[in-house]
């Protein structure tokens with residue numbers, strides 16, 4: 124039998140119907156309101172490939188080196204072609220079409236067709252997101268869509284993922300769920316327990332229209348917190364819901380603006396909340412574990428579309444931060460506390476890169492300034508101390524991401540300290556003392572086990588994202604529960620090649636260069652999928668390029684910060700820039716539709732239009748992809764209206780540069796460091812007017828400069844209505860709390 128009805132499916136049928144369908148069958152059996160449907164079993168797919176004799180060819184085609192993106196693309200194409208061009212046997216066609224006809228009144232009944240892979244319950248379950256969903260399918264397209272679902276087992280992402288995890292391709296089968304569409308008026312998600320703490324609180328997110336808008340993050344939904352025991356509604360946050368997804372006359376899912384009257388209106392009525400809570404309790408009771416449920420409401424009926432166990436509840440209440448007060452011993456040095464925590468260890472002075480292998484586990488690196496090549500050694504170190512640099516320097520950014528305590532800008536650490544000397548540094552206070560204070564200092568957590576300081580992830584209408592500068596930090600960044608990456612810097616990926624892009628291309632070829640970029644970005648995009656990852660095109664000043672091989676060809680500049688960097692360099696060298704854009708095109712082809720493109724240091728619409736045109740030339744469709752700019756110069760803030768007209772989706776404040784250029788204060792110059800003030804009224808005015816214009820024009824705003832981690836800036840931005848805030852890894856949880864507090868206050872003020 125090619126198909127089974129959901130009514131007849133149970134959890135134990137996982138192997139034949141896949142995780143998604145097994146869960147729907149369970150829900151149906153538990154008497155929960157699931158839209159009717161059937162499953163084209165995994166066995167049907169298996170028989171199809173075996174009887175048609177394409178199985179061996181298929182598995183051979185996808186047995187490729189997945190770090191070779193061209194080979195990966197070819198593998199995907201061949202697998203797709205094999206499946207799509209092989210005819211379905213007549214009895215199977217008939218059975219599927221008959222089942223469809225039984226379900227609807229006529230051949231126009233709209234169904235959702237979704238893949239349900241039999242291995243999707245692998246412990247590392249982001250796998251689940253790797254297959255297809257087609258909405259509003261009718262008889263005409265049904266069989267084609269079923270095959271598309273089968274072929275989606277061999278998307279570039281899926282092939283890559285299985286190769287990475289060492290999971291054999293031939294052991295994964297795929298079933299397909301065909302289920303009646305719910306033409307939802309309202310929809311969203313529900314956590315039957317608190318998603319971080321596991322407390323008995325039901326959290327509901329709700330928006331107008333079809334659920335894709337909530338799941339894909341296209342809209343900020345309303346948020347409801349309900350005491351699961353008493354059913355009391357404890358908190359309601361009504362968000363501004365600008366858009367909704369609806370079914371068009373032709374059956375496609377399209378985005379529409381929400382009418383003024385409903386934008387700020389609460390989506391759920393009391394009765395609907397009660398009904399959802401009742402269903403939430405039942406579903407959690409049924410499974411015995413907290414669930415993450417997708418739901419929809421149509422014609423007054425509440426339907427459950429999907430239920431999965433919540434995997435984000437942390438085991439421990441909290442992880443201790445690195446240490447307490449380190450005492451009052453005399454300071455050997457003071458500088459800026461750039462990465463929090465207290466660490467002790469033996470000094471390892473690094474003046475040249477070839478000293479790096481002398482850095483052993485637990486040593487403290489002492490250097491003039493850190494460089495991209497030092498990252499492997501920085502990971503081994505217990506702490507980092509530098510002579511130079513401010514809070515936005517390479518050393519500060521990278522140590523924060525690695526979770527290694529750091530003190531930067533001490534002026535003379537490399538001369539004051541000596542090799543082997545035992546010291547203790549305090550990355551909060553910015554001090555370095557003689558001796559080891561290990562008795563007070565807990566072991567630093569291994570990087571992959573870092574947990575937010577407080578376990579509760581507050582639901583905020585303002586999205587809280589995280590900044591990532593080194594792909595190695597992706598896992599730690601994703602573990603913060605951030606809503607995505609607000610800034611992924613590309614510099615590190617390029618500078619760590621230790622050659623200028625031009626030299627690298629000369630030696631290794633274009634393909635190798637693009638592969639490097641694809642690999643660096645993909646690591647982060649995969650870790651966060653489907654949360655968005657905003658990748659900034661290259662923005663390294665010439666003084667950083669000069670230190671690399673090939674750097675002798677860089678122009679000598681008196682003021683590199685005012686010079687040949689960011690989009691200026693990219694527009695001037697389209698022959699190099701096109702390779703970055705090519706990397707984006709490949710990532711989109713591979714299925715990383717969560718990647719967004721951001722252009723740095725633009726000044727005006729001309730910069731933006733030229734960048735957009737190059738993007739188009741490289742085969743990236745600006746209409747289909749999310750792309751935008753950084754607001755880092757006063758000019759860009761003042762020209763925002765014209766830039767918006769060029770089609771940007773977002774504008775993100777790079778306050779490190781915006782402050783530097785507004786106040787004429789070099790961000791790396793310790794002599795004027797006390798004048799570097801991101802909260803200066805002039806900087807705030809530029810931000811305020813930009814947000815106001817962007818709100819009028821429907822452009823999202825964000826911050827990805829260092830100041831996004833500061834409470835006063837957060838307060839200011841949330842009050843102005845910024846769409847998202849991107850913070851340092853270690854600040855994400857605090858930013859979530861601060862944003863939530865300000866949102867609550869604004870709500871209270873509005874009703875008082």
Ligand code: PEP
Pocket residue numbers: 515610612662755776777778779780781827828829
């Ligand atoms: C900024 O300028 O604020 C920013 C985020 O970019 P970078 O620090 O990389 O210049």
Ligand code: MG
Pocket residue numbers: 723755777779780
């Ligand atoms: Mg900048």
